Amino acid sequence: xxxxxLTGGGDCPGLNAVIxxxxxxxxxxxxxxxxxxxxxxxxxxxxxxxxxxxEQVRGILPRGxxxxxxxxxxxxxxxxxxxRIKSNLAETGVDGLxxxxxxxxxxxxxxxxxxxxNVIGVPKTIDNDLGATDYTFGFDTAVNIAMEAIxxxxxxxxxxxxxxxxxxxGRHAGWIAFHAGLAGGANVILIPEQDFDLDRVCAYIExxxxxxxxxxxxxxxxxxxxxxxxxxxxxxxxxxGHERLGGVAHWLEGEIESxxxxxxxxxxxGHVQRGGTPTAFDRVLATRFGLHAVGAANDGAWGKxxxxxxxxxxxxxxxxxxxxxxxVPPELYREAEVFFG
Ligand code: F6P
Numbered sequence: 001x002x003x004x005x006l007t008g009g010g011d012c013p014g015l016n017a018v019i020x021x022x023x024x025x026x027x028x029x030x031x032x033x034x035x036x037x038x039x040x041x042x043x044x045x046x047x048x049x050x051x052x053x054x055e056q057v058r059g060i061l062p063r064g065x066x067x068x069x070x071x072x073x074x075x076x077x078x079x080x081x082x083x084r085i086k087s088n089l090a091e092t093g094v095d096g097l098x099x100x101x102x103x104x105x106x107x108x109x110x111x112x113x114x115x116x117x118n119v120i121g122v123p124k125t126i127d128n129d130l131g132a133t134d135y136t137f138g139f140d141t142a143v144n145i146a147m148e149a150i151x152x153x154x155x156x157x158x159x160x161x162x163x164x165x166x167x168x169x170g171r172h173a174g175w176i177a178f179h180a181g182l183a184g185g186a187n188v189i190l191i192p193e194q195d196f197d198l199d200r201v202c203a204y205i206e207x208x209x210x211x212x213x214x215x216x217x218x219x220x221x222x223x224x225x226x227x228x229x230x231x232x233x234x235x236x237x238x239x240x241g242h243e244r245l246g247g248v249a250h251w252l253e254g255e256i257e258s259x260x261x262x263x264x265x266x267x268x269x270g271h272v273q274r275g276g277t278p279t280a281f282d283r284v285l286a287t288r289f290g291l292h293a294v295g296a297a298n299d300g301a302w303g304k305x306x307x308x309x310x311x312x313x314x315x316x317x318x319x320x321x322x323x324x325x326x327x328v329p330p331e332l333y334r335e336a337e338v339f340f341g
Contacts, residue, residue, distance in 0.1 A: 002033045003297055004094040005052060007066040008040030008073070008105030012126045012138030013278035014286030016060040016067055018100050021290025023057045030298045035092055039071040040101070041108055045081060047088040061283060064276045074239035076108055082115050089117065096302060098293050100124055102136075103322055104240040106305060110318040113303040120296050121305035121318050122289045126274055129173035132321040133307035137286040142169065142273040143179045149269055150184030150216055157214035163205055163256055163264040167249035169273050170220035171242065173327045176273065181218035182336050188215065189336055190248075192222035193327045201252075202259045204341035209262065219252060221245040288313050 005022060007015045019036075026032035036052035037043025050056075050068070060067055075081030089097070096118030099109040102125035109119045123130045126142035146168045157164040166186075168176045174191020181189035187208045190196045201217065208215035222245055229251065236244040249266035256264040278286065289306045292313045296304055304315040 001030065001095045001298065002035065002093050003294070004035050004037050004044065004089065004092065004097045005068065006037040006040055006043050006097065006099055007068045007070050007124075008099065008101035008108075009070060010102070010125070010274060011065050011070045012124050012274055013064045013141040013276060014137035014282040015065065015100060015124060016057075016063050017137070017278060017283050017286035018122055018124070018290040018293070019052070019067060020057040020060050021287040022098055022294045023052060023054060025291050026294040026298075027054055030294070032294065032298070035094060036068045037097075039069040040073050040105060041075045041085070042071045042073040043068070044085045044088050044097070045073060045075050045078070047091060049092060061287075062277045064278065072104065072238045072240060074104070074108065076111055077239060082112065085112065086115070086117065096120065096297050098122060098297060102127070103130060103325065106130070106318060107322045110303075110322055113318055118302040119318070120293050120302065121321065122293045123305060123307065123321060126176065127170055127173055128175040129325045129327065130321060131324045131326045132305065132316045134310065135285065135308050137278065137282040137289065138274070139175065140281040141276070141279045142176050143183065144279055145273050145276075146176055146180030146218075146269055147183040149267065150180060150186060150218065153216055153267060154185070154214075157216060160263070161209070161214055163215050163217065163260070163262050165217040165219060165249045165252050165256070165264060165266045167219050167221055167266065167268040169269070171222045171245055172325055174220040174223065174333075175328060177218045177220040177223075178328050178333065178336060182339075184216070184218070185339065186216045186218040188217045188340050189333075190217065190219040190223040191328055191333065192220050192224070194330065194333060195224055195226040198225050198255055198259070202256060205256060205260055205262065207341040217252065219248050221248060223248055
């Protein structure tokens with residue numbers, strides 16, 4: 001069998017570990033051949049491929065990013081996108097695809113699967129917001145990077161008696177903020193799932209100063225105050241219609257300073273959270289997803305996605321995986337509130 005592999009959407013640590021596992025098991029156990037499609041759905045759309053064999057995956061396990069490249073290309077929005085993919089797959093002699101991606105990439109995979117294309121999905125995203133799997137790889141690495149930043153910010157905040165605000169990724173789901181904030185001892189955690197009350201945030205900050213410590217506020221990029229932000233001009237969106245986020249920490253900086261009179265500084269972690277080498281947890285999860293994905297392809301289990309359920313890797317329908325985003329439940333968020341202020 002000849003299998004195409006692609007990685008789509010925002011990159012994340014562990015993508016190379018999946019690719020390596022797919023190729024190593026596919027070649028040694030099933031005698032598969034592989035072809036790499038470059039830059040997510042752009043590869044099959046334009047027939048842009050690269051060789052992918054055991055030679056090409058040597059040494060990539062600890063490397064961040066993806067040797068295949070990635071993009072947010074959305075073939076469904078392009079004229080004849082699906083037909084172009086079908087004809088390029090036929091021309092490349094590919095029997096099926098393994099698509100490694102988040103909600104958008106897997107949403108396309110699900111659509112293509114309904115159009116008769118053989119696809120297996122592998123869930124990735126640092127945001128950990130995909131339904132049907134307990135965890136996605138990349139998340140643990142991002143949380144550890146954010147936690148380390150928070151640890152470092154504590155000491156400089158204390159020295160200068162400042163409020164330090166850390167903005168982490170998380171468009172619709174506050175998993176990174178919640179986990180990194182809890183692990184790093186944040187004094188306030190703000191997530192997209194719960195609009196925040198600025199007066200309450202300021203009260204927490206003042207209470208923290210009363211105990212002679214400096215507050216650390218961890219905020220997801222998608223968090224917003226009750227009532228929303230003042231209107232913004234020129235909002236940029238990607239091919240899947242997602243707004244380019246970022247800036248809530250700087251907005252909070254100004255609001256907190258004017259309301260509390262305390263000096264506040266923002267740190268935006270941005271793409272640092274997505275770069276570099278994966279943690280051991282992510283390497284193992286990504287490797288297991290890859291091993292099971294190529295097994296599923298050889299079993300002809302098309303239209304499925306690998307998922308972590310407890311400690312087992314299971315196959316779920318692609319449609320179930322993209323049906324609903326997994327967000328932080330209110331009762332879990334409340335567990336962290338005991339440390340606020
Ligand atoms: O989807 C993963 C993610 O890292 C989000 O947390 C973030 O909002 C987005 O990607 C940023 O995307 P880009 O790198 O395309 O700006």
